[in-house]
């Protein structure tokens with residue numbers, strides 16, 4: 001199954017509820033980028049915004065925590081209405097963070113930056129509900145897709161399948177209708193897209209185009 005997760009990072013923060021509504025019919029999940037100005041050089045959304053959005057949407061909230069100390073905020077995000085929280089392997093304490101997220105009833109995700117090797121996440125594949133391979137350097141929307149991450153995506157897919165693990169495999173960064181095919185062929189099944197969706201005059205239509213491109217690649221690959 002292929003999932004499209006529009007990233008609100010590229011939406012108009014002055015009209016977030018409207019932006020989410022515009023894409024909801026074509027979205028499987030809503031990707032919410034949380035940045036702390038420390039793990040990445042940008043500041044974005046915290047639990048209060050998630051709580052506000054929750055009142056306007058029933059979508060699965062896929063919160064991507066680009067923060068140094070996610071353990072201090074998992075509970076707050078859960079109470080605000082997050083469905084899944086993804087922490088970065090680069091911040092450490094991975095097993096404890098994934099266990100805490102699961103204990104809170106969250107879908108526990110593990111993200112890996114483009115330059116971080118596959119070996120860093122290998123020990124945690126069985127502990128995570130989702131693996132997120134970044135295909136740009138985290139921090140900003142609208143960057144160019146990094147094709148050099150494709151072998152790592154393929155490696156994660158191969159290992160998940162080989163070990164019979166059911167974790168979702170998500171990609172994030174530079175995904176549009178032109179790059180969707182390559183990441184799906186590599187094994188990704190959840191596609192995050194920000195600027196390609198909210199930078200379009202018709203976000204729902206843009207999300208649908210990405211889904212069609214991904215679905216085509218999936219049909220050819222299986």
Ligand code: DX5
Pocket residue numbers: 007008009010031033064136137138139140141142143172173174175192193194195196
């Ligand atoms: C970047 C964020 C992404 C971002 C992707 O650090 O994690 O979710 O919104 O934006 P695009 O799709 O524009 O690359």
Ligand code: ZN
Pocket residue numbers: 007031032033064172192
């Ligand atoms: Zn993200």
